[in-house]
Amino acid sequence: MSGPILSVQHLSASVAGQQVVEDVSFTVPATGITAVLGRNGVGKTSTLKAVMGLYQRRGEITLAGERIDGLPTHRVVQRGVGYVPEDREVFSRLTVAENLRLAERQPEPRRELVERLFPDLVARRDQMAGTLSGGQQQMVALARALLNDNRLLLVDEPTKGLAPLIVDQVADALEAASETVPILLVEQNLDVVRRLAGDAVVIAGGRVVHAAPAAALLADEALTQRLLGVHAETHDDKGAAR
Amino acid sequence: MSTFVLLLATGLGLGALYFLVASGLSLIYGLMHVLNFAHGSFLTLGAFLGWAVAQRMDPSSWTGFVASVLVGALVGALVATLTELLLIRPLYDRHIEQVLVTVGLSLATVALFEGIWGTDADFIRGPAWLDETTGVLGARIPNDRFLIIAVAVLVLVAIVVFLRRTRYGMIIRAGVENRAMVTALGIDVRRAFTLVFAIGGAAAGLGGVLASHYFGYVSPTLGGSLLIFAFIVTVIGGLGSLTGAAVASVLVALLQQFANYYAGGTGDFVIVLALAVVLLVRPAGILGKVAA
Numbered sequence: 001m002s003g004p005i006l007s008v009q010h011l012s013a014s015v016a017g018q019q020v021v022e023d024v025s026f027t028v029p030a031t032g033i034t035a036v037l038g039r040n041g042v043g044k045t046s047t048l049k050a051v052m053g054l055y056q057r058r059g060e061i062t063l064a065g066e067r068i069d070g071l072p073t074h075r076v077v078q079r080g081v082g083y084v085p086e087d088r089e090v091f092s093r094l095t096v097a098e099n100l101r102l103a104e105r106q107p108e109p110r111r112e113l114v115e116r117l118f119p120d121l122v123a124r125r126d127q128m129a130g131t132l133s134g135g136q137q138q139m140v141a142l143a144r145a146l147l148n149d150n151r152l153l154l155v156d157e158p159t160k161g162l163a164p165l166i167v168d169q170v171a172d173a174l175e176a177a178s179e180t181v182p183i184l185l186v187e188q189n190l191d192v193v194r195r196l197a198g199d200a201v202v203i204a205g206g207r208v209v210h211a212a213p214a215a216a217l218l219a220d221e222a223l224t225q226r227l228l229g230v231h232a233e234t235h236d237d238k239g240a241a242r
Numbered sequence: 243m244s245t246f247v248l249l250l251a252t253g254l255g256l257g258a259l260y261f262l263v264a265s266g267l268s269l270i271y272g273l274m275h276v277l278n279f280a281h282g283s284f285l286t287l288g289a290f291l292g293w294a295v296a297q298r299m300d301p302s303s304w305t306g307f308v309a310s311v312l313v314g315a316l317v318g319a320l321v322a323t324l325t326e327l328l329l330i331r332p333l334y335d336r337h338i339e340q341v342l343v344t345v346g347l348s349l350a351t352v353a354l355f356e357g358i359w360g361t362d363a364d365f366i367r368g369p370a371w372l373d374e375t376t377g378v379l380g381a382r383i384p385n386d387r388f389l390i391i392a393v394a395v396l397v398l399v400a401i402v403v404f405l406r407r408t409r410y411g412m413i414i415r416a417g418v419e420n421r422a423m424v425t426a427l428g429i430d431v432r433r434a435f436t437l438v439f440a441i442g443g444a445a446a447g448l449g450g451v452l453a454s455h456y457f458g459y460v461s462p463t464l465g466g467s468l469l470i471f472a473f474i475v476t477v478i479g480g481l482g483s484l485t486g487a488a489v490a491s492v493l494v495a496l497l498q499q500f501a502n503y504y505a506g507g508t509g510d511f512v513i514v515l516a517l518a519v520v521l522l523v524r525p526a527g528i529l530g531k532v533a534a
Contacts, residue, residue: 054422077428089423091416098412103427144427 003065005030005152005182006051011059011069013050020046020055022206028152028199030064033174033183035197035214039229043206044186045086048154051184052076052083064151078105082145086156086186088137092130096121096140099129103144114143117173135166142173153183159192171195190230194218202227244380249499251378255387257495258394259456262449263465263472264479264487265401266322266442272418272482273431273438275337276330280344281446281472282465283351284322288314288447289460290359293366307368311393311451318447319440326439331432348466355462363459372455390452397445398488405484410437418482471498474513478520480530490528 004027013021021043028034036044050057053073061069068076077083091099100114100121115122118139124132129140138158145153155174159167171192174183178196187193193200197214210217210227218224263285270278292314299306329347333339367373372389375382405411413434417424424431446465453468454460475494479486494513502509520527 052426054426073422073425074428074430077426083426085423085426089420091419091423093419094412094416098416101409102412102416102424102429105428148428 002030004028005064006184007060007062008047008051009060011047011050011057011061013046013055013057015046015055020206021050021057024059024203024206024208026201026208026211028182028184031178031182032198033178033185033196034199034201035193036184036186036201036203037188037193037217037228038203040188042203044203045156046206047203048083048156048184048186051154052081080149080151082148082150082153082181084141084145084153084155084158086160088134088141090129090132090137090140092128094129095126096129096132097125099140100125100143100147103147105148109147110149111147114146117146117176118143135162135169138162138166138170139173142170142177146173146177150181153177153181155183156186157188158185159187159189167192190218190224190228244382245503247379247381248383249503250496251381251383251387253496253499254492255384255390255456255495256499257492258390259449259453259468260472260475260495261394261488261491262397262445262452263468264475264491265397265484266438266445267472267476268479268482268484268487269401269414269438270442271476272484273414273421274330274435276340276344277473278344278439278442279341279469280325280347280351281442282467282469283348283355284318284325284443284446284465285450285453285468286355286460286462286465287321287351287450288318289450289454289464290355290364291317292447292451293364293454293460296366296368301367302369304369307372311448314447314451315444316447318450319444322439322443322446323436325443326436330439331435334432348469352462352466359462361462363461365459366454368455386452386455390456393448393452394491397448398484401441401445401484404441410434414438471513474517478517478527480527483527483529486527486529 006028009025011021011024012019024047036047038044046055049055051061053071053076057069059069060067063079063081068079120136121139121143124136129137132140142158158170158174162170167189174185174196177183185197193214200212200214200217201208202210204227224230263281267278267281270276292310295313296306296310299309325347329343330340333343372386374385376385376388405415413424413429413431417431417434421431450465453464471494475490476487478494479490494516497516498509498513501512505512
């Protein structure tokens with residue numbers, strides 16, 4: 001059995017002098033999807049940004065055994081970490097095609113995969129990304145990460161604010177992607193977590209307070225209620241941890 | 243009518259000079275959030291060295307003029323590149339320190355230029371055609387205005403084509419919108435910083451040579467005096483907007499020329515007034531991005 005693809009040890013991060021992540025440690029297995037869970041504002045997004053080098057960080061981060069905590073963001077990405085940010089962050093004044101071209105890092109990007117997963121983007125390739133719907137922008141954000149042969153994807157709340165039908169499409173795309181690349185997924189929608197995630201890491205107050213198989217966590221209603229502040233039953237379309 | 247046409251042509255010529263300075267300022271601020279107070283020094287140095295080259299060749303020949311223009315642009319690009327690499331890059335993300343270092347560089351270079359070339363203006367000359375005039379609707383328009391306007395339009399078109407058609411142009415456009423996300427795609431945005439400085443420096447150096455022909459002299463304070471208006475243009479046009487800089491350059495220069503003639507030499511005052519109005523009514527500028 002291979003070791004973890006990502007190991008985060010004693011990670012702390014700050015923004016403008018304010019501590020947003022404090023002594024976080026966890027590992028991400030080399031296959032499947034690992035969910036990062038927690039109530040709003042506990043530091044899930046900040047943890048991902050710290051791993052990416054978008055926030056000032058301390059601690060030890062290794063990708064497949066190699067230290068990456070001293071690298072600037074673009075070098076972390078070049079080592080094979082794809083990033084899908086919260087709120088998509090597409091370049092609104094660039095076309096869909098330009099958004100995707102900008103993300104291509106390898107000589108033969110996986111355009112066929114992206115076109116298969118998101119056929120809508122092919123038809124809208126000349127449209128300004130800022131005029132797309134939230135769901136379409138999310139597809140652009142995911143497509144940018146999937147164009148390259150990454151060793152790990154960090155995906156931050158990909159279903160946030162999306163209609164249930166689009167949530168399913170995004171979950172399908174993540175499921176398909178996870179067959180070839182491990183994913184660290186911040187997600188509030190517990191139905192999506194239940195469907196996709198093998199493992200779960202729960203953050204509270206900037207620290208990891210629980211790490212276990214996702215199914216085991218979500219099966220324990222009392223624990224889920226205590227850690228996430230929600231009931232863990234399956235909902236048709238809104239099992240979110242709000 | 244002829245006065246109106248003359249003011250229009252002169253205003254457009256001045257606007258072209260403003261644009262050559264403001265385009266670089268705007269691109270640099272848009273991508274890097276650096277207000278580059280040393281930009282005028284790129285212009286002045288381009289003008290001085292361009293003139294030095296023309297003198298060594300033949301200032302009244304087109305060959306000498308073209309060489310001076312090329313040298314001005316090259317020197318501007320080179321000095322701007324060195325400024326970015328040596329002074330701005332080590333202060334990455336420390337915007338106040340970056341501004342201070344450009345202010346310091348601006349003051350130091352003016353003193354340096356005065357030490358080398360003296361404090362007095364050095365009057366220059368160029369090909370005879372530039373000093374001649376052409377009749378347009380009854381007005382005699384100095385030919386150098388046509389040349390300056392044509393060069394500024396070419397620079398605008400070249401920058402637009404570069405931004406629209408090249409990968410680095412795409413990176414710069416994306417970086418103006420969201421620099422952090424560009425790095426999160428694995429792109430070393432610092433190369434784009436250097437490139438933007440080089441492009442801005444080249445436009446300023448080119449503008450320096452043309453400004454020296456427009457005003458008829460080159461002096462250590464040439465860049466500084468144009469820089470003030472270029473900053474006003476950049477703010478009115480919208481920080482980071484190239485199109486805004488182009489539109490505002492023309493508006494500011496025309497307003498200045500017409501106010502100077504028809505309102506008793508109040509051109510500079512009217513421009514500052516216009517800046518205040520824009521800041522009050524539309525703080526992001528004519529085509530600037532409104533902060534979320």
